[in-house]
Amino acid sequence: MGLINRTWLNIWKGKPPGLALLLINLLAAFAMVLPLIYVLSRAAAAPWEKWQILFRSRVPILMWNTISLAVIVALFTTILGVILAWLIEHTDLPWKKYMRLLFTLPLVFPPYIGALTYIIIFGKRGVMYSLVGSSIIDVFSFFSVAFILSMFTFPYTYLTVSASLRKISGNYEEAGRSCGASYSSIFKRVMLPLVKPAILSSSMIILFYIIADFGAVSMLRYTTFTSSIYFQMVGKLDRSGASILSTLLIAFGFFVLALKAKLLKNNSFYQNPKSNRVMNPLKIGRFKPLAWLFILFVLFFSLVLPLTTLLFWSVKAIHQGVVGIKTLYYIKNSLIISVGVAFITMALSLPIAYMKYRRPSKITTVLNSFCHLGSIVPGILLALGIVFITNKYLPWLVGSQAILIIGHSMRFLSRNIQSAESSMALISPALDETAFSLGKRFGTVLYKVVLPTVSPGVLSGGAMVLVSSLKELPMTLMLRPPGFDTLSVRLWLSASDGFYINAAPSGLFIVLASIIPLYYLIKKEKVNENGIS
Amino acid sequence: MKLFYPKITLVLVIIMLSLVLVFAGCITTKKPVVSGTEEAKELTIYSGRQEKFIIPMVERFEQQTGIKVNLISGKATEYAHRIVEEGKNTQADVFLSNDAGILEYLRLENALTPINKDALEVVPENYRAKDGTWVGVTVRCRVFIYNKDLIKAEDVPKSIFDIVDPKYQGQFTINRAGNESMVTYFASIRSIIGPEKTLELLKGIMANKPLILQSHTDVRRAVGSGEVKFGFVNNYHYKTQLLEEGMNNVGVIFPDQGEGEIGTFSNVSGAAITRYSKHPKNALSLIQFLLQPEQQKLNDETPIIPGIEGIEYDEYKAADTYLSNVGPLWEETIEMMEEAGYSD
Structure with missing residues (x-):
């Protein structure tokens, strides 16, 4: 007994967590892993012939479709993001403040809504066709799909790379110059290596984003693993096919993660923030018009075109009477779910973030990484696992709104924890330990002392979760109770029947709501900026 | 002697009311399932x-x-x-x-x-x-809907077995395999011509790279708008398409009507x-x-x-199949569709 006690204390370095704290963390982690384990076990239980059939017919095509698309988009967004970040941060182009904002804005478009606007304009019989008699481009071709997805994901690269470009001290450039290096060689040999980690990690984000995307690729009639899993799931009585494809997707995800770890190894750079100086902007002189052309091109296709399309067709739809009382009902349904999800993730993020910073141990690390699974596992896999489990063990949950809320919470918990953690990292342990020493109970300390100080982080996390849940498509489609239509579901249903215009108002509403978390994001950027200077 | 005790009366009234409610509850919740003459409306x-x-x-x-x-x-x-x-x-x-x-x-x-x-x-x-x-x-029977601007009636395939002809490559559209009626359709064909020929048909169709769409509505609209020359829908989709202004120059073919052919599947x-x-x-x-x-x-x-x-x-010659023969072939048909790569 004494030995067990001692080991237990050793694991926690003498500070074991309270029972309640440990239980909450255990339960959250357990709930996150269970669906995945279940998907894997279903695949393992599938007959061997089923695997063979899939490997012969579908897997090679899906593999090629998924990987080629993800790689091209990652490549394209990297080029776009790096050029933009460099133009805005390191050259003498004016209006930097506004451009930083503008190139963050495309994030308000979930790619499937972006895809919708492109189909409305460039679809086979879209606006372009009725104006000039030809749709100009084939919107459903591979390169269109890659282009459209890039237009709505490149801000991830842009933001990461520009943040790291801003941190490069002017000293390096000067050192290079004093050794007689040209700008291009400084760029290649000094700056590129410094932003390489940023480029790599943002391409990973994009890679995972594309692999997990369901709405945009299916609207653009492109089949990847994720969309195939969805259609296998809803269209088949036998769901082992969906679980086999899911298993392959999980394996692929691990491969990519391992690759990232290998690439980022020996790639850390440390800068001394005290000697940090702002770099002199490079005068690009006669290349200015070219730079402007590039900036306007990206802005037009990622912001102006989709936004005006959405506005215009929403007005048209309202005129045609497509928007009625029912729309309010869809908004209400969307809000019921997303507000519920935001509350759950906010409530859970606090004890999980607290545990990470105040009770660090190997156990904590494992539990914590499980809680973050939602950020890398495609929603469709979680949904598949949840469907399996609830059908088998919790049939009374099937067809209730609760299951939708639980599913979304699992998917977006990670986002809220991340933002709670970043606030938590800033407060001193002395604060809550003082409260403990005054004899306060754990719950009181957590919610009376810790919560008020981390509340900005928790709340901004909650806002981000709220909007993510509003946008979420595949999980909502799979878990919703019969007849329970939300904005995103309605948008999807109209689009899959080819009534793209009817989908515009729902899209506009989601886009407008997405401005809220962006506000937090930009505010956070500013705080970081001030912290540096 | 007092004849009226307000408290006791109140208690009695409450008891009686709750009894009434309980009975009412029984009547509405315990629905006579087997023999009952009254069923909740x-x-x-x-x-x-x-x-x-x-x-x-x-x-x-x-x-x-x-x-x-x-x-x-x-x-x-x-x-x-x-x-x-x-x-x-x-x-x-x-x-x-x-x-x-x-x-x-x-x-x-x-x-x-x-x-x-x-x-x-x-x-x-x-x-x-x-x-x-x-x-x-x-x-509802399975018909070809075609766009009159793009293809002449005589060039539209007259039989489902014709669409494997390479000349139709990329020219037609079908629904996702996830749609139940696609499975039933091929299961019924399977019940007439047997598994080998059905698999061959499926593989032939897929080799012709059809445009695979989300729904029949999407299919008929793709044909109506001229995205593809013809598509495979139910007969009423054709009638609905005729009502869509600007996209209604479409015609219909009931396939497999010829002598010795299997007839149109209903x-x-x-x-x-x-x-x-x-x-x-x-x-x-x-x-x-x-x-x-x-x-x-x-x-x-x-x-x-x-x-x-x-x-x-x-008026058309209907395929000679009993729909109730289709059930037992359902799973096998899905497997064949998967084998042919027509699976989601």
């Missing part, structure tokens, strides 16, 4: 058919009978799953399907209850289950009463209601009852 429908077709009927039914209908619309496969999984606790009294194959699946899972024979007699025998567990409500949309229905009587009245000529006329699709006045029936 409510009915839950799981429907796999498009909501807009069903709502007008349901509203009429509610008006005529006073039965409150709880209509839940979505994908047929999903609800079939749900009915099986919910077992005895199922909410569903009636299952409305867009396809016979999925009704057959429920029959084989023993999830349905036979419908009163008298109600079924109006329906031709090949459009209902052998054991009377499901019945067709409308007929499927049904159908109805069934679940095995554990809590309101079987209401369920039966709904089915009878749907089979009445007035409601049959309301359908966009072809009525299942022959010879209704004022209805133009399509």
Whole structure:
């Protein structure tokens, strides 16, 4: 007994967590892993012939479709993001403040809504066709799909790379110059290596984003693993096919993660923030018009075109009477779910973030990484696992709104924890330990002392979760109770029947709501900026 | 002596009231399932058919009978799953399907209850289950819809077996394999020509790289708008497309009509009463209601009852298949479709 006690204390370095704290963390982690384990076990239980059939017919095509698309988009967004970040941060182009904002804005478009606007304009019989008699481009071709997805994901690269470009001290450039290096060689040999980690990690984000995307690729009639899993799931009585494809997707995800770890190894750079100086902007002189052309091109296709399309067709739809009382009902349904999800993730993020910073141990690390699974596992896999489990063990949950809320919470918990953690990292342990020493109970300390100080982080996390849940498509489609239509579901249903215009108002509403978390994001950027200077 | 004790009276009144409520509760919650003469005036429908077709009927039914209908619309496969999984606790009294194959699946899972024979007699025998567990409500047959601007009627394939011809590569569109009626269609072909030839047909179709779309609505609109030359839909989709202004220069071909050919395949949309229905009587009245000529006329699709006045029936040679042969072939057909790469 004494030995067990001692080991237990050793694991926690003498500070074991309270029972309640440990239980909450255990339960959250357990709930996150269970669906995945279940998907894997279903695949393992599938007959061997089923695997063979899939490997012969579908897997090679899906593999090629998924990987080629993800790689091209990652490549394209990297080029776009790096050029933009460099133009805005390191050259003498004016209006930097506004451009930083503008190139963050495309994030308000979930790619499937972006895809919708492109189909409305460039679809086979879209606006372009009725104006000039030809749709100009084939919107459903591979390169269109890659282009459209890039237009709505490149801000991830842009933001990461520009943040790291801003941190490069002017000293390096000067050192290079004093050794007689040209700008291009400084760029290649000094700056590129410094932003390489940023480029790599943002391409990973994009890679995972594309692999997990369901709405945009299916609207653009492109089949990847994720969309195939969805259609296998809803269209088949036998769901082992969906679980086999899911298993392959999980394996692929691990491969990519391992690759990232290998690439980022020996790639850390440390800068001394005290000697940090702002770099002199490079005068690009006669290349200015070219730079402007590039900036306007990206802005037009990622912001102006989709936004005006959405506005215009929403007005048209309202005129045609497509928007009625029912729309309010869809908004209400969307809000019921997303507000519920935001509350759950906010409530859970606090004890999980607290545990990470105040009770660090190997156990904590494992539990914590499980809680973050939602950020890398495609929603469709979680949904598949949840469907399996609830059908088998919790049939009374099937067809209730609760299951939708639980599913979304699992998917977006990670986002809220991340933002709670970043606030938590800033407060001193002395604060809550003082409260403990005054004899306060754990719950009181957590919610009376810790919560008020981390509340900005928790709340901004909650806002981000709220909007993510509003946008979420595949999980909502799979878990919703019969007849329970939300904005995103309605948008999807109209689009899959080819009534793209009817989908515009729902899209506009989601886009407008997405401005809220962006506000937090930009505010956070500013705080970081001030912290540096 | 005091005759009126306010407190005691109050207590007695409360007791009596609660007793009344309890009894009332018993009457409404304990519905006579087997023998009862009284059934609560409510009915839950799981429907796999498009909501807009069903709502007008349901509203009429509610008006005529006073039965409150709880209509839940979505994908047929999903609800079939749900009915099986919910077992005895199922909410569903009636299952409305867009396809016979999925009704057959429920029959084989023993999830349905036979419908009163008298109600079924109006329906031709090949459009209902052998054991009377499901019945067709409308007929829909598989036809080619083509865009008259892009292809001449004589160039449109006349048989499903013609579309494997390489000259049609990339020129036609079909629905996702996830749609129940596609599986039933190929299962019925399988019942006529056997597994090898069916697999060959499927592989041929896929080799011709058809445009695979999300729904039949999407298919007919793709043809109507001229995105592709022809597509494979149900006959009523053709009629709906004629109503879409600017996209309605379309024609229709009933395939496999020639001498010695298999004929055009007819499927049904159908109805069934679940095995554990809590309101079987209401369920039966709904089915009878749907089979009445007035409601049959309301359908966009072809009525299942022959010879209704004022209805133009399509004249065609129907494929010689019993829909109730399709059920046992369902799984095998899905496997063949997967084998051919036509799987989601």
